[in-house]
Amino acid sequence: MDIVQIKRLKKYFGEGARLVKALDGVTLSMEKGKFTAVVGASGSGKTTLLNLIGGLYTPTEGTVIVNGIDLARLSEDQRTIFRRRNIGFVFQRYHLVPELTVEENILFPLALDNLRPDRDYFFRLTDMLGLDGRLKDYPYMLSGGAQQCAAIARAFITKPSIILADEPTGSFDIKTSQNISGMMKAVTENFRQTLILITHNQELSQLADRVIHIQNGRVVSS
Ligand SMILES: Nc1ncnc2c1ncn2[C@@H]1O[C@H](COP(=O)(O)OP(=O)(O)O)[C@@H](O)[C@H]1O
Numbered sequence: 001m002d003i004v005q006i007k008r009l010k011k012y013f014g015e016g017a018r019l020v021k022a023l024d025g026v027t028l029s030m031e032k033g034k035f036t037a038v039v040g041a042s043g044s045g046k047t048t049l050l051n052l053i054g055g056l057y058t059p060t061e062g063t064v065i066v067n068g069i070d071l072a073r074l075s076e077d078q079r080t081i082f083r084r085r086n087i088g089f090v091f092q093r094y095h096l097v098p099e100l101t102v103e104e105n106i107l108f109p110l111a112l113d114n115l116r117p118d119r120d121y122f123f124r125l126t127d128m129l130g131l132d133g134r135l136k137d138y139p140y141m142l143s144g145g146a147q148q149c150a151a152i153a154r155a156f157i158t159k160p161s162i163i164l165a166d167e168p169t170g171s172f173d174i175k176t177s178q179n180i181s182g183m184m185k186a187v188t189e190n191f192r193q194t195l196i197l198i199t200h201n202q203e204l205s206q207l208a209d210r211v212i213h214i215q216n217g218r219v220v221s222s
């Protein structure tokens with residue numbers, strides 16, 4: 001089953017002489033439960049594509065269907081709820097709340113929906129990400145890599161069907177990057193989620209089931 005279906009998708013920014021065709025006619029599908037890497041030069045449209053899949057942007061033209069839902073048919077409020085329940089975002093900067101412990105940071109998204117944590121899932125997740133023993137610590141006490149793992153656990157805690165990761169290890173050395181990306185892959189496989197990860201790095205894209213190359217707002221190979 002295709003969890004993401006994109007048809008003739010365009011996203012333009014600005015107008016006239018300032019018009020930027022960030023995405024210029026993308027058609028592709030992504031299979032449920034698979035790990036897709038999106039690669040391409042800086043400015044090629046990778047983040048724009050991810051933000052359209054996550055419903056953070058609305059298309060200029062074309063359709064984005066996620067989990068069978070045409071995002072254009074949702075109101076802005078409905079899209080926010082859809083995002084909270086279906087999508088986990090991981091960014092290059094982890095945006096942990098400094099005043100909250102690692103555990104409190106990870107559980108934070110559940111509080112937004114008034115949901116109780118699944119403790120078993122929480123412990124399995126944090127163990128897989130190497131955070132056992134760090135849960136009562138504050139973010140500043142952790143290495144950058146461990147902080148990113150906490151942000152990843154936070155993205156997974158709502159059991160989203162899709163994880164969208166935008167260069168999550170862009171600021172780490174290759175060994176740490178491979179380590180973290182490997183953990184993300186293991187978690188998504190374990191919980192049968194779909195992982196879409198943007199990377200600049202060939203070594204990381206090799207972990208993926210499929211690699212999509214983007215150039216100038218178009219898919220050049222996949
Ligand atoms: N909010 C925006 N407003 C104007 N231009 C944008 C915006 N977001 C992205 N762009 C432009 O769209 C193009 C693709 O950007 P982006 O998707 O961020 O590329 P990538 O993530 O591959 O580096 C770039 O030329 C960028 O400057």
Ligand SMILES: [Mg+2]
Nearest residue numbers: 046047048166
């Ligand atoms: Mg980007």
